[in-house]
Amino acid sequence: GQAVTLLTRTADQAGQLRAAGLDFTARDSTRARIAVAAEPLTADPAAGSSALAGLQPAWIFLTVKQHALHDQEFLDGLQARVGPQTRLLCFQNGIGHLEKLAETFPAAKLYAAVTTEGALRTSPGAVTHTGEGVTRIGQAPSTLQTGLISTSLHDSNESAASLNLLIKLLCEAGIKTELSKDIVNEMYQKLLINAVINPITAILRISNGELIRNAYASSLMLRLFDESYAAVAAQVEELPDRMWNRIEEVCARTAVNRSSMLQDVEAKRVTEIEAITGRLIAQGRLKGIPMTASETLYALIKAMESDYNG
Ligand SMILES: NC(=O)C1=CN([C@@H]2O[C@H](COP(=O)(O)OP(=O)(O)OC[C@H]3O[C@@H](n4cnc5c(N)ncnc54)[C@H](OP(=O)(O)O)[C@@H]3O)[C@@H](O)[C@H]2O)C=CC1
Ligand SMILES: CC(C)(CO)C(=O)C(=O)O
Structure with missing residues (x-):
């Protein structure tokens, strides 16, 4: 087996996980206590108390939301863990995170994942596997600039070998994983899906299925799709046919x-919303694409967020 360490926000959570294990609920509702190594993601890794404290990992899976990547404490903790051989695998929805990480860690080896697996952290010590899917991973482009992503990939035998080894290990662990030759394109496809489904469901407080059953919601969805599709198509070389049908299929599934x-x-x-609709609006505007439906939904979600304490 491979040594895996969970990096937590607090020392307390890491201590509890080491002492009690991770309470894991599988797809068939069976529960298991899994012994895990855990360390707080502090700027001083040597402060950790397990045998793995202070080691620089081969891979770090980043499974935080986009906004955590703007938290200096988080970045300092990450900085202390990223060694010359460390590869960062980013699971975030939306876009912008690869540019942010490339800017913050210029020497880091960056990879991205697009997954249809579902996981929910139900309490500080418990995780439920909420959906079975496929995880596609690939190397991030070597030329990451804000607003423009070239899809030319690094060509390194060593990187390809580590990626293939990781895919093999994940598959052996029961996590269906595949290599993507153009992960940026796949990230943009997922972005389109999230840009069309997420804001409307959040504003109307409806499930994904209701979105396609409600005629008014689905006509709004279609307007959002048209402009989002244009903005995405302006960024990537080729999009698969039938993206609209795919979105309807996601809602149905x-x-x-x-x-x-x-x-x-x-x-x-x-x-x-910033990493999904906000980024897409910025990219659409740069290409002269009217993004009016997106702008309205963006403003509504931001208004809801600013009213949380009201
Ligand atoms: N969950 C899923 O099924 C899927 C998620 N994604 C993407 O993955 C990303 C993560 O999503 P999700 O799992 O829902 O997010 P959650 O917010 O549920 O989980 C994020 C985890 O990261 C931890 N974390 C956040 N900030 C820090 C920090 N500063 N230091 C250490 N740990 C931290 C959180 O700890 P704490 O609980 O203490 O806040 C939490 O355990 C998102 O971009 C999402 O779009 C993509 C596909 C599927
Ligand atoms: C595909 C979709 C919309 C599924 O709910 C999703 O990724 C999300 O909720 O963020």
Whole structure:
């Protein structure tokens, strides 16, 4: 096996996880206590108390929301863990995180993941596997600049070997994982799906399935799709056909789900609207694409966020 350490926000949470294990609920509702190594993500890794404290990992999976990447304490903790051989695998929805990480860690080896697996942290020591899917991973482009992503990838045998090894290990661990030759394109496809589904479900407080059943909601969705599609198509070389049908399929397949943005507004948490709709509006405007439906939905979500304490 491989040594895996959970990096937590606080020392207390890491201590509890080491002492009691992770309470894991599988898809079939069976529960298990899994012994885990855990360390707080502090700027001083040597302060950790397990045998792994202070080691620089081969891979760090970043499974935080986009806005955590703007938290200096988080970045300092990460900085202390990223060694010359460390690879960062980013699971964030939306866009902008790769540019932010490339700017903050210029020497880091960056990879991105697009996943249809679902996971929910139900308490500081418990996680539920909420959806079975596929995780596609690929190397981030070597030329990351704000607003423009070239899809030319690094060509390094060593990087390809580590990626293939990681994919093999994840598959052996039961996490269906595949190599993506153009992960940026896949991130933009996911962005389009999230940009169309998430804000409307969050404002109307409806499930993904209701979105396509409600004629008014689905006509708004279509307007949002047209401009979002144009903005995405201006960024990537080729988009698969039938993206609209794919979005309808996602709604049908996840009909009872409440989107992550809806869950965030219900819990009064900051949403990922900036990394999804906000970024897409900026990119659309740069290309002269009218983004009026997106701008309205963006403003409504921001208004809801600023009213959380009201
Ligand atoms: N969950 C899912 O099924 C999927 C998620 N994604 C994407 O993955 C990303 C994460 O989503 P999600 O799992 O829903 O997010 P959550 O907010 O539920 O989980 C994020 C985790 O990161 C921890 N964290 C946040 N900030 C810090 C910090 N400063 N230091 C240490 N730990 C920190 C949180 O700890 P704490 O609890 O203490 O706040 C929490 O355990 C998002 O971009 C999402 O879009 C993509 C596909 C599926
Ligand atoms: C695909 C979708 C919309 C599923 O709910 C999702 O990724 C999310 O909720 O963020």
